[in-house]
Amino acid sequence: MHLLFVTSIVPDGALASGYEIANAAIIAALRRAGARVTVIGFIWPGKAASDPENTVVLGAVDVRTESASALKKLSWVGKAMLSGLTFSSVKLRAVSDRDVRAAIERAGPFDGYVLNSVQFAGAFEKLLEDRPSLFVAHNVEHLSARENAAAAGGLFQRLLFRREARLLKIVEERLCRRARFVFTLAEEDRAALGVATDNRSAVLPLVTGASAPALKGPRRIECDAALIGTWTWQPNRIGLDWFLAKVVPHLRPDFRIRIAGHMPSGVTSVHPGVEFVGRVPDARAFVSGAAVIPLISTAGSGVQLKTIETFELGLPSVATGRSLRGIDHRPDNCVVTDDPVAFARSLEAAAADIRDVDGSAFHRRQVKALDTAIQLGLEKLGAVRREVFA
Incomplete structure (x- = not known):
């Protein structure tokens, strides 16, 4: 089974954030289950894909709000308002639909998408409806946006987060409804997304690497x-x-x-x-x-x-x-x-x-549960594929 792993930022090997660590663990589990995985998305400026033979890079983008100029932030807000997209998705509209479609075709024949979080899937949603999909919900994004609105210090930021929450809820509902199976990273997220049945979703227990991390010698407490x-x-x-x-x-x-x-x-x-x-x-x-x-x-x-x-x-x-x-x-x-x-x-x-x-026992337990959950999703996707080609 060949899967196209659709993500905002492709792995560059740095594992500098929790999002990147989670992506690496999920991709590795898919491959352990026997799937061929091609990753498609953007790259951080100045970085290179860690697995170029199995990666399609759409271009370089920096989606960090905190490091963007005031003009860039204003541009993102304006584009979001005009397009009806979320603020987080409009940042990825750095290439056209035609460019994305051509990149998908370059990936070669494949059986389905793994839609990794809502940002890229929300930016190019219509292009990703021609194959069955698995949806990986790293967070319940609309609830996070709602919490961010409550904690925001200024009126404009509060209103922006409220808009984000409203739109994200709609997009997350669509992605879950269309997905053959949904993966979450926490049990409570299954209910929050309305997929809390075993035939619709499973939790992915994560690890930070292929093997349990080991400390080098006795710890020096500083x-x-x-x-x-x-x-x-x-x-x-x-x-x-x-x-x-x-x-x-x-x-x-x-x-x-x-x-x-x-x-x-x-x-x-x-x-x-x-x-x-x-x-x-x-x-x-x-x-x-x-x-x-x-x-x-x-x-x-x-x-x-x-x-x-x-x-x-x-x-x-x-x-x-x-x-x-x-x-x-x-x-x-x-x-x-x-x-x-x-x-x-x-x-x-x-x-x-x-x-x-x-901590090695904890790591082994997580890997075993992760592989079991991934297998459930692949079986759902495989069943759909067999129905289509029967």
Whole structure:
């Protein structure tokens, strides 16, 4: 079976974000199941596809809102309003329908699409209706947009997110309705998308790599807690704001917290132990230098890849309930609480008594469940194909 994996950004091997890590895990699982997978989409400027023989690149685009100029943002808003597309999809309208159709034809004969998230599928929806499809919902995007609207500071941004939520709900409903099978990354997302039956959807448990990550030698503890993330992504920013405003004030003044990643303007903390360190060369080495990992998600849907990596590494953690979405098994050294005071006390206790565990069992469990779920979807798609050609 030959599948065209349709995505906004094709893999370049960097695995710099949770989205890219998830894509790599899903593509690898499809191939383990015996499918031939060709990936089609855009590439980050200055990057190259990691698997060029099985990738069709439509061009280079930078879809990050935070790094775009004011003129570029205004252009995106204008195009979205005129076209009726979402803000997230209009960013991908950098090529014409004709160019996309020609690129699809260059991919050669194939049996179906894997529509990877809503952004590209929403941008070129009509072009992707000529084959049966599987839909991968990384998040329930309309709910995330609704949460972003509630957290927005300005009226214009709030109205933009509300529009995004309304349109995304319509597009997600269409994609789910047309898909032969839907994959989500968290159990609760199946119900939120209206596909919570076993013949319509399954959850994809994710991993961060083909094998369980291993720490190189004994850990050298350099701080009490460490966080790393794409803080310009609004759901992550909401969690960070909660942590800094609600949890950090209850921590001892000498509790050392390092926060890595690009930081949007306006994020500060008066706690003497908080240090914003910007980009770090090795994310895994950075988190491994912390006594405990705070898992602080309070918004969004889908799965938290930071949670999965923490569990794979066997590191101690304190997590909110939202941080565990999409996770069926919680290791013994993870404490769960949504109460800010209890969260702070648990961080201090974990840092004072560090308990690492073997994360390889968690990784094996995730891979086995991922492969089982992928097989279910491929069987649905294969059944449709047999009906068509019978």
